[in-house]
Amino acid sequence: MLAKQEPKIFSKTEDLANALLEGQLDVACEFSSYTVYNYRVKMGTTIQGIYPDEGIPLIMTPIAILDNSEPLEEAKLFLDFILSREGQELTQRLNYSYSLRGDVAPIEGMPSLNQLTVLRPSNAAEYGAKRDAYVREFNNLLGSEWRK
Numbered sequence: 210m211l212a213k214q215e216p217k218i219f220s221k222t223e224d225l226a227n228a229l230l231e232g233q234l235d236v237a238c239e240f241s242s243y244t245v246y247n248y249r250v251k252m253g254t255t256i257q258g259i260y261p262d263e264g265i266p267l268i269m270t271p272i273a274i275l276d277n278s279e280p281l282e283e284a285k286l287f288l289d290f291i292l293s294r295e296g297q298e299l300t301q302r303l304n305y306s307y308s309l310r311g312d313v314a315p316i317e318g319m320p321s322l323n324q325l326t327v328l329r330p331s332n333a334a335e336y337g338a339k340r341d342a343y344v345r346e347f348n349n350l351l352g353s354e355w356r357k
Contacts, residue, residue: 212351230254242319246305250318260320264328270306 217234219225222244229237230248245258272291278284290296297308307315307322315321330336 216351218351226254226256229256242307242316243305246316246319258319260325262326264326267307267327267329 217228219228222240225234225237226240226244226248228234240256240258242258245256248254248256249258272288274281274284274288291300294310294312297310297313300306301308301313301316305316305319309322
């Protein structure tokens with residue numbers, strides 16, 4: 210059982226990264242691309258992202274215009290900009306997140322998105338319906354001690 214290995218849970222990835230750098234941990238998992246990029250490229254630390262061949266989760270960041278948005282024309286202009294090549298390059302620079310646009314170069318120091326295997330459920334509705342079971346399984350793997 211994973212609980213016997215006494216996993217440590219951190220509320221912020223920065224705390225996790227610092228614990229790893231300070232030698233409190235031998236390995237850490239579930240870093241965001243922002244954290245890896247920030248610590249490795251910008252701060253020059255030894256943290257390195259590992260992207261398993263089996264796959265990685267991909268978290269999408271949606272953008273939309275709400276029905277009651279005012280002023281609507283400006284909202285449309287912003288949406289057009291943020292989805293444009295220039296907007297995606299800016300978003301990528303500021304957030305260190307991947308762009309799905311094929312004409313936007315990957316972030317320096319990180320593998321391109323098309324080099325990674327992205328984990329996807331074969332049936333999203335079925336996957337969503339099993340959420341409670343997945344949470345129970347997660348809690349059983351870690352035991353009740355992780356919640357402290």
